[in-house]
Amino acid sequence: MTETKMSSGTAQTPIGDTELQAGAEVLLRALKDQGVEVIFGYPGGAVLPIYDAIFQQNAIRHILVRHEQAAVHAAEGYARSTGRVGVVLVTSGPGATNAVTGLVDALMDSIPVVCLTGQVPTHLIGNDAFQEADTTGITRPATKHNYLVKKSEDLARVVHEAFYVARSGRPGPVVIDLPKDILIGKAPYQAPPSAAHRSYRPQTEPDAGQIAKAVALLKSAKRPVIYTGGGVINAGTAASAALAAFVRKTGFPCTSTLMGLGAYPANDPQFLGMLGMHGTYEANLTMHGCDVMLNVGARFDDRVTGRLNAFSPGSHKIHIDIDPSSINKNVPVEVPIVADAGRALQALLAAWDADPTPVDRPAIAAWWKQIDGWRAIQCLRFTQDMTKGAIIKPQYAIQRLYDITRDLGREIFISTEVGQHQMWAAQYFRFDHPNHWMTSGGLGTMGYGLPSAMGVQVAHPDALVIDIAGEASILMNIQEMSTLAQYRLPVKVFILNNQYMGMVRQWQELLHGSRYSESYTAALPDFVKLADSFHGVGLRATSVDQLDDVIREMIALDRPVIADICVDQTENCFPMIPSGAAHNEMILGAEHGGNLQAGGAAGLTDEGLVLV
Amino acid sequence: MPSPIDTTLRSATISVLVENEAGVLARVIGLFSGRGYNIDSLTVAPVEDGRNRSRINIVTSGTEMVIEQIKAQLDRLVPVHRVADLTLEGPHIAREMALIKVIATGNNRAESLRLADAFRARVVDATTESFVFEMTGSTDKLDAFVELMRPLGLAEVSRTGVAAIARGARII
Numbered sequence A: 001m002t003e004t005k006m007s008s009g010t011a012q013t014p015i016g017d018t019e020l021q022a023g024a025e026v027l028l029r030a031l032k033d034q035g036v037e038v039i040f041g042y043p044g045g046a047v048l049p050i051y052d053a054i055f056q057q058n059a060i061r062h063i064l065v066r067h068e069q070a071a072v073h074a075a076e077g078y079a080r081s082t083g084r085v086g087v088v089l090v091t092s093g094p095g096a097t098n099a100v101t102g103l104v105d106a107l108m109d110s111i112p113v114v115c116l117t118g119q120v121p122t123h124l125i126g127n128d129a130f131q132e133a134d135t136t137g138i139t140r141p142a143t144k145h146n147y148l149v150k151k152s153e154d155l156a157r158v159v160h161e162a163f164y165v166a167r168s169g170r171p172g173p174v175v176i177d178l179p180k181d182i183l184i185g186k187a188p189y190q191a192p193p194s195a196a197h198r199s200y201r202p203q204t205e206p207d208a209g210q211i212a213k214a215v216a217l218l219k220s221a222k223r224p225v226i227y228t229g230g231g232v233i234n235a236g237t238a239a240s241a242a243l244a245a246f247v248r249k250t251g252f253p254c255t256s257t258l259m260g261l262g263a264y265p266a267n268d269p270q271f272l273g274m275l276g277m278h279g280t281y282e283a284n285l286t287m288h289g290c291d292v293m294l295n296v297g298a299r300f301d302d303r304v305t306g307r308l309n310a311f312s313p314g315s316h317k318i319h320i321d322i323d324p325s326s327i328n329k330n331v332p333v334e335v336p337i338v339a340d341a342g343r344a345l346q347a348l349l350a351a352w353d354a355d356p357t358p359v360d361r362p363a364i365a366a367w368w369k370q371i372d373g374w375r376a377i378q379c380l381r382f383t384q385d386m387t388k389g390a391i392i393k394p395q396y397a398i399q400r401l402y403d404i405t406r407d408l409g410r411e412i413f414i415s416t417e418v419g420q421h422q423m424w425a426a427q428y429f430r431f432d433h434p435n436h437w438m439t440s441g442g443l444g445t446m447g448y449g450l451p452s453a454m455g456v457q458v459a460h461p462d463a464l465v466i467d468i469a470g471e472a473s474i475l476m477n478i479q480e481m482s483t484l485a486q487y488r489l490p491v492k493v494f495i496l497n498n499q500y501m502g503m504v505r506q507w508q509e510l511l512h513g514s515r516y517s518e519s520y521t522a523a524l525p526d527f528v529k530l531a532d533s534f535h536g537v538g539l540r541a542t543s544v545d546q547l548d549d550v551i552r553e554m555i556a557l558d559r560p561v562i563a564d565i566c567v568d569q570t571e572n573c574f575p576m577i578p579s580g581a582a583h584n585e586m587i588l589g590a591e592h593g594g595n596l597q598a599g600g601a602a603g604l605t606d607e608g609l610v611l612v
Numbered sequence B: 001m002p003s004p005i006d007t008t009l010r011s012a013t014i015s016v017l018v019e020n021e022a023g024v025l026a027r028v029i030g031l032f033s034g035r036g037y038n039i040d041s042l043t044v045a046p047v048e049d050g051r052n053r054s055r056i057n058i059v060t061s062g063t064e065m066v067i068e069q070i071k072a073q074l075d076r077l078v079p080v081h082r083v084a085d086l087t088l089e090g091p092h093i094a095r096e097m098a099l100i101k102v103i104a105t106g107n108n109r110a111e112s113l114r115l116a117d118a119f120r121a122r123v124v125d126a127t128t129e130s131f132v133f134e135m136t137g138s139t140d141k142l143d144a145f146v147e148l149m150r151p152l153g154l155a156e157v158s159r160t161g162v163a164a165i166a167r168g169a170r171i172i
């Protein structure tokens, strides 16, 4: 650590500041220099010096959540909708342990978050002091990196480094554990370093030779597909624009993971919809049958691949990822490209034009003809009984929400909880822009949607922010209704209320002989009254004729709203590739004659039963 | 078509140059346990080149895909400077040291001493009923010696684990 800007002493630091301030003030100054405008937090003994410093300034706004898990999800929503780092502040012990679920969520979905945790003073660490927890120990596998600041002179440097680590390469959560004596004691300030980090320098520029190989492979393709993921969103809006340009230039079909929705416009004819466990028939069969696959910023997750040894068996694969450990982890690929997704796509565009080889247009046309045949199945078709008093199909509720909101000309952000409603939202709400879809993909955290929407609304006060929720999930962070009221955040909670943990019920129906063990929630609250008691507005639709009015009223209200949409309790989410099955062993819904198999072989197997 | 996944196992000696900071060893060990990788041997110590760095040597085994994964996972840890697969990158030397206690009298005692001599183990402690041998060598050589001592009164073994370095002028 003798190198230039990373040095810890102030004396030899040219950009340093010899004036000493309290650690908490140094902390806030470092945050300000990192461009932080908002912190989501919850106070406690160990962080009182920080709260005192927050009280005495106006540059950084603090949003007081009602549970530390929610603070992290709010920071995630803030980060994902803005492309900036989300910031969390919690106290030691229970404050830190409550934040762990949010940290793992951010880790799995590669969301940049810096979480400041209070800690007992350094001389008490290890003594089982009041509200002491081994926070760096607990969060080591829950974060991209973590720090315990043991010396005042390290404080500013560590904060700057934490932001760099959180947002660079594959983004992720970073914890800074702050003993109380460090916050109170005097510390020197250092500005953000201009020198490169001593050990963490992720590769962002693609290798030109690999790009040329990729282009040659893509030009030789007869049945290509472009499969994109959250990495494109993380690479910024320019990456999404480059993706759109590349897909259009090639004329190839494009599909997306759950996390990647919005990177390529869902309404474009070249988009096949989401792939994977609840992906579309056409997306999954295209993946299964392709001869060249270009994966941009996705990680061959098990929700996407299904049974690995049957995953896209005949294809040459190209994988662009900023994280080398994502490449060849689950699926061996022939052309690995370690790079930022945006840089790689721009390089592909340039190399595509430079390579005179024509694509095999007749073959691509024949491929599209086959894909159009799969599309003609209309795997997402459902029938809504339109007679007065008829029960609402959950798919119809989402479709109406989409149709009504798209015509408003407002900016719309959607978050979700976890379950069937999440999958229906992914299937029926069509995202044409990146950063407008917040969902817990990797961890599948029930309770993510409401706080995440809160974070989005803080960042975008004038936008329409809707949490598409299930009645079970929403109860996991329902306390945040109080935060919404305090800060006048007009988030809309749109509950698809089937009175079941629908996704659990669906698996029990398909895999456990319809024994609905503990998946029915008795004694649900009255969501209308609940909204009212939290200073919001409660609305309810119990039949199809009430749906549009409730949606319109919800949108028109400039207040937090819970819309309790009572939907068909027996509806299942299709298409579905059961765990352990292959893409061509998809189950389609009742619309298509019940458990119609796409491929023929039975998708449900004993081996699949052990999988999640 | 891509070749089918290779399922043969190989051993790999991996050297990792890390920033010598709190928790770095826990990070490396946690990575192995959390992801279910094998650790056959692990050594760590600061390597004084004036830059506050430590070197971790890990001997592990797995399929080619798993070993590549291990290296990539190590390399993305923030305090890691460099990861080198000594097994792949060319000839290398891997050595460990062992202290081996044998409690024996009579013939067995004499035989243990003869074998120690043949293996170039040094006697670093002796009583009328015991020896402590110090031995440096490859893991295989140490294993072989320990096995020979077993019937002669092997009582206790303490091993350092493997330290490794590339042959020739190459550095990691």
Ligand SMILES: Cc1ncc(C[n+]2csc(CCOP(=O)(O)OP(=O)(O)O)c2C)c(N)n1
Residues within 6 Å of the ligand: A417, A418, A419, A420, A421, A422, A444, A445, A446, A447, A469, A470, A471, A472, A473, A474, A496, A498, A500, A501, A502, A503, A504
């Ligand atoms: C914190 C947490 N606990 C448990 C689960 C397992 N789980 C996945 S979906 C689900 C049911 C969700 O029910 P609901 O919110 O009503 O959504 P629905 O499926 O009915 O649309 C459960 C329990 C989870 N994903 N997260």
Ligand SMILES: [Mg+2]
Residues within 6 Å of the ligand: A419, A470, A471, A472, A496, A497, A498, A499, A500, A501, A502
């Ligand atoms: Mg439900």
